[in-house]
Amino acid sequence: MDTCYIETPLGHAKIVGDTNGISSVSILDTNVELSTVIPESLLDCTTQLKAYFNNQLKSFDLNLNPEGTVFQKKVWNLLQQIPYGKTISYLDLSKQLGDVKAIRAVASANGKNPLWIIVPCHRVIGSDGSLTGYAGGLHRKQWLLNHESEYKQQTLF
Template identity: 80%
Template sequence: MDTCYVETPIGFAKIVGNNKGISSVSIIDKPQNTSYSIPEVLLDCVSQLKAYFNNQLTTFDLKLNLEGTDFQKKVWKQLKKIPYGKTISYLELAKQLGDPKTIRAAASANGKNPLWIIIPCHRVIGTDGSLTGYAGGLHRKQWLLNHESEYKQQTLF
């Protein structure tokens, strides 16, 4: 597996993959190693992430190499269907999977998503509209949702 670190507006993206596809994208505060060159198999992912952060990309088109249970993969596939700039609740996610009783299992699979941003787990919120659970921290989840919002927040100072 090849690994690289790319600086983003909300931390460093750690990207892991090989010729079978991207297997992990996570966010960290500081990389253990700095990437001076990007492995060829990761170039497309780096390019698409940069385009996303520059408001030039709303849907990722990458070869993925996911490892997880069948249920986790089913949840991750459903997450990819959430449109850019939109959110759904964990309950809605469970209903889309065919059984509202799977809400806890769906939330758990959402939390184990290995492809931060690529599979948009940040677009899932609490039924009451609250931000809940995000491996990268709720401040990053809020940033991503604001970034994707058609109504950008302006600062006064």
């Protein structure tokens, strides 16, 4: 597996994959030495992530190869169908799977998503509109939702 580290507005990201696809993208809570050379197998991913953060990309077109159970992969596939700038509740996601009682399993699969941003688990919120659970931290989830919002928050200073 190839690995590289890139800088994002939310911290350093670790990207892992090979010619079979990207297996994980994660945000780190510590700084690491950034990659000076990006492996060929990760080049499209790093390019698309940079374009996403520069407001030049709303949908990723990458070969993905995450490890997970059949159920987790089913949830992750549904997550990829959530449009840029939109959100969905865990309950609505479980309804799409055909089982409203699966809400906890859906939340668990969402939390185990190994493909930060590319599989947009940050677009899943509580039924009451609250920001609930996010492996990268709620501050990052809020940042990503603001980043994707058509109504950008302006700062005064």
